[in-house]
Amino acid sequence: MPSFNIVVIGGGAAGFFGAITAAETFPDARITILEKNRTVLNKVRISGGGRCNVTHACFDNRQLVRHYPRGEKSLRSLLNQFDATATVRWFENRGVPLKTEADGRMFPTTNTSDTIVDCLLTAARRLGIQVRTSCGVTSLSFTSQPDGTTSYKVKLFNEELIQADRVLIATGGYPQLSSYGWLPQQSEPLLSPVPSLFTFNVPDSPLLSLAGVSVKDASVYVIGTKQEQRGPLLLTHWGFSGPAVLRLSAWAARELADVQYRFKFRINWVPTLNENQLRTTLQDFRQQNGRKQVISQNPFNLPTRLWQALAAESGISETQRWADLPAKPLNRLSEKLTNSQFQVIGKSTFKDEFVTCGGIDLNSLNPQTLESKAQKGLFFAGEVLDVDGITGGFNFQNAWTTGYVAGKYIGL
Structure with a gap:
């Protein structure tokens, strides 16, 4: 040639x-x-x-x-x-x-x-x-x-x-x-x-102070869509990152661009359990650890700082014992564990x-x-x-x- x-x-x-x-x-x-x-x-x-x-x-x-x-x-x-x-x-x-x-x-x-x-x-x-x-x-x-x-x-x-x-x-x-x-x-x-593969900016997240905390397995779902991903999740000083969020941003790239990166999503911090299983686990743990403070231990092996933050959001005080925990804050804690919701305002490139x-x-x-x-x-x-x-x-x-x-x- x-x-x-x-x-x-x-x-x-x-x-x-x-x-x-x-x-x-x-x-x-x-x-x-x-x-x-x-x-x-x-x-x-x-x-x-x-x-x-x-x-x-x-x-x-x-x-x-x-x-x-x-x-x-x-x-x-x-x-x-x-x-x-x-x-x-x-x-x-x-x-x-x-x-x-x-x-x-x-x-x-x-x-x-x-x-x-x-x-x-x-x-x-x-x-x-x-x-x-x-x-x-x-x-x-x-x-x-x-x-x-x-x-x-x-x-x-x-x-x-x-x-x-x-x-x-x-x-x-x-x-x-x-x-x-x-x-x-x-x-x-x-x-x-x-853009694809980006992190979520959540400026009003109550978890911003937990930057650096990671969860090995969480489920992340964009409300109003069929888009959901499960995997490791990372809390950052601007919102959320980690493989679960990045994969979700990729599969939902068009949909999220269409709403100019303003949307709500929810996190299930214990995706291995359904709602009934989670409530049963909490009740069993409550009976077995009645004298212990709620914030001191958790049955889901979540990072301590994250567990304490979710408990505080549920209205549970630092001195609250499992045996004395009323039904309402216990129900709120169940909701936080399976359905924590956040408002995204923008993205950050990975x-x-x-x-x-x-x-x-x-x-x-x-x-x-x-x-x-x-x-x-x-x-x-x-x-x-x-x-x-x-x-x-x-x-x-x-x-x-x-x-x-x-x-x-x-x-x-």
Whole structure:
């Protein structure tokens, strides 16, 4: 194949993986990565608390796709080309073994994201890929050639024009997606981007003083919807976070955006018990611990500070003994345990894992190659697509998978 130019717009995980795959598949190609920031792979560096949650140890693709609120159907077929097993093998073959933690998240054994960044940079350097930073794109135009091919011109902030035979767009999600005016006019429809994976701001929460307290298992439900998630919950100085809240924000991303992040939700602090079981447990505990103060012990193994706060909200004094506890505060305590309600006023992005709901409509792309159906030679990968997963390494798996697929076919 004659030498041709491939331009990758976006120096993140998907952009690098697409460029590396393209260089290995089409060795005659000249490949350039354009990144508008001064550094590349920025999200890789900060993810997972600086450790980089590379993927998730879910090696059954039918199960893996269930962790994606959007894009499940399209991703299912793409994973047949490059899945979590392939990701683990890819990094191990380049001297970067991964380890699996108890919750299924996979990290480099070095416990630092620098290992992943260095691996990608080294691979790009070895393959002769040119990486250019501080190169923001202002326009992308194309010309159809008589032979049926398409040539592209990429215009940068400094007015420089770069010629390309193929273009891979891997610029990431929100808020970049809000300013895609430089895409060709006849290009793909863009599903309105909104944030996903965010925490809940509850400025009036009576639990703000408990910032840092975590609960291993709680159920969180958005009132007025069918959206509910269960799992670990973290109390913060602005409201609530933790896997249960983040997963809920992902699955309910559209609904919460529609109400401008003003909504009520409820927490069941003891989701393993139904209402009758909880009342029975409280009564049994009351009989067995009659002389003890209510705030000193609880039958649900909840954090002490949280238990004391819920008891205080129920009108139970610090000196109140179980044996003398009246029915009304006991009923209020039961209600607090199963149906604590809070008013959310706004969101806070979860900086390490923040992703986007929305993006390029997958129906406008070839489902096997991620090439535009409308513009030959134009490919998309990563968070720019309308694909997003919950926390746990699933969004990086989307980046590796779609980057690999786009890179594999971009030279054909």
